[in-house]
Amino acid sequence: METARNVIHDRTFGQVVIGPPGSGKSTYCKAMRELCTAIGRRVAVVNLDPANDLLPYEAAVNISDLIELRDVMDSLKLGPNGGLVYCMEHLETNLAWLCGQLAKVRGCYLFIDCPGQVELYTHHSSVRNIVSQLQALGYRLSATHLVDSHYCSDPGKFISVLLTSLSTMMHIHWVNWQSVHNAVELPHINVLSKVDLVEKYGKLHFGLDFYTEVMDLSFLADVLSEDPFLKKYKKLNEALAGVIEDYSLVSFLPLNVQGRKLP
Template sequence: FSMCSRRPQSSLCFGQVVIGPPGSGKTTYCRGVQEFLNHLGRKVVVINLDPANEKLPYQCAVDISELVTLDDVMEGLKLGPNGGLIYCMEYLTTNLDWLESKLNEHRDCYFLFDCPGQVELYTHHSSIRSIFAQLTKWNFRLTAVHLVDSHYCADPAKFISVLCTSLSTMLHVELPHVNVLSKMDLIEQYGKLAFNLDFYTEVMDLSYLVEHLAFDPFFKKFHHLNKKLAEVIQDYSLVSFVPLNVQDKGSMMQVLRTVDKANGYCFGDLEERNLQAMMSAAVGADFQFNSTLGVQERYVESNKKTLEEEVMEL
């Protein structure tokens, strides 16, 4: 008999499935959240579901490489990286009893699922959705945390593309969903934003962004297409972002509260006490860096200065 058959049906397990394109910071996020939650006193385990992950920077409780690896699939079946990754996920769906038995060893924990970075898995293919659906049947209450690199904000065309991908992912995955702009501590290195940061996090009136694209000769001929894409995104009215600097306590806390609200997890008294202690810690302690809000304020102020200089020049 499956070990899961002995689990009480009323026993709930909470956690996050961390998804997003390659290079968006999923593994770094899992490491940061694991350390952050350990400081809060929440017992947490990380589950690696990415068969392409070779060197994991965090302590891993369950690793899919024990079942299948991308290198073995590519070599044995003569597949490319994309085809090999899809095969690995399909292989996992046919061996969910292995995953079930591994997860049952940590049933009293909070779960972080580090997922593969192939975008097609979250917008078109059914394997990942089937895995998430099975986890839900096993009484997991999960939130999909979709990471997007914040540098896309600096390019209006790429940002519209990110919005379309995020919306498609939300509709396909069918889980409570939180979109996160990662690497906010590096946003000032990506160049000047066309609008203030809250325009991108709240996904305000995209007509301004479409008009901004019209000034580019290359995108001018795609004006009608971009306009219709923006209308689709706004008609659904689902996409918004939470900014994240994984090294900042306040930023991590904002994301964690949003995720916990999405899947119904409630803070315990111990976590609240530990959180208050962390937030009041002296400068130089773990996670004590410049806040994401501070990054935003400095960036907005620098834009204002630039605008004032331009006015003076005129």
Template sequence: MSENHKSVAFGQVVIGPPGSGKTTYCLGMQEFLSKLGRKVAVVNLDPANEGTPYSSAIDISELVTLADVMDALKLGPNGGLIYCMEYLEANIDWLQEKLSKFKDHYFLFDCPGQVELYTHQASLKNIFAQLSRWNFRLAAVHLVDSHYCTDPAKFISVLCTSLSTMLHVELPHVNVLSKMDLIEQFGRLAFNLDFYTEVMDLSYLLDHLAADPFFQHYRRLNEKLVEVIEDYSLVSFVPLNVQDKESMRRVMKAVDKANGYCFGDLEQRSLEAMMSAAVGADFQFTSTLAVQEKYVHTEDQTVEQEAMQL
């Protein structure tokens, strides 16, 4: 796959903090796209991944592992991950050779979870840039655990991290709120779901923070952070439940739009057949967009509950 090779490969680089569901997403998206007829190759670029649930077409553990680096160089997990990414960058020919064996495939790159790799350190950014020079058309899929929506302070922090990642990675970007099916375990949302996905007027979050004595001393700082996020106006989210086929379809559409992938009639027919089958016994999940009806605590609900108590 030389730089002068005319063929174009499409794919996703799946990034996000530890525990956000990157590996589960790769498994679910691999199965979803395979049923549509795409030839999918999952590339594990996380040297700390052991026993991945999906079948890796390429695994960085053949080149370097975090455990070996930590043992040999006496580094901690963060330093070890940075070293592993620098080692991969220095041995990028290894990755090029591996990728060249998979013609006409759609690639899912399962990346490490260390946030610093996407906000400060340049190795992964350089690797993505090299892939682009090899005619890979990539979109970054940044997963964020949806439970952060239930805490205004954490949500503002997530917005800052997402914005910083978008500016540093320099790829078409799709931010995803993962694990929507589990959000109920963390409490009700203060606003409708579209407030969080579209990142609307964040001053309402500031009002919620002002009610907390701890954050009263940091109101000016929070105001400035919110101003930065709103001035760039880049961050928005797509909700995701990997067990919901309609939710997976929306994420796929957003990613295909971001990296320019256009599928043909055969894949469209496969998608229509899959979505039609989703109403059968093998698929009993409600639409992710209906999550706000289930999890949002509105004033009307409060009045109704108080009336019932009376």
């Protein structure tokens, strides 16, 4: 029986595009595909989201050819979240199928569009294991974690986003060295998407640089304390901000996919 390690390929580079639902992952993949094509780069978009049946781009590889979320939900009586977890576990078990599909786009730069279920990147291991196995096979990948910039308009939500981003970075970087001997750490960037719309969501308490550089978060805790209901949670908010600052790992790059001017 063919295994993933039997698939021979040239060294391939790409991005694993992750993030919460609605953060613009598919739109990002579409825009980057158009940009790379315009400058003469060979590129392929890989859809690993079985819940995304209305793709805005032409997928060179589509997980729906292996498994469909609707079929899983109907046959196993699972909800959308449970169905997504099952699909990713099935993909992990059938990694040789994925490698065989990727071999068809050998030499292309990859944009791997992943599901929007946050738990897949903060708690569950399938996505992490799939990426680690691909790295062990010679794929040179990085993680692009997209977050909707509208969270900047709410200090409480932004702190939550920071915690999620930190948890994702730490989880997706973990490698089981006993089973993946040749794996390497995954380069990771966080992106604030839809920055062209950020002011439409609500007035920011600070300049955009405050949110992209993740500056002194005590200011956010002070803003939250101005709300009489949230004032009693000031120590909790300060403690959460302290955890984020202690690790000092999270920062963001602002992105507006509508601004496609080439240099």
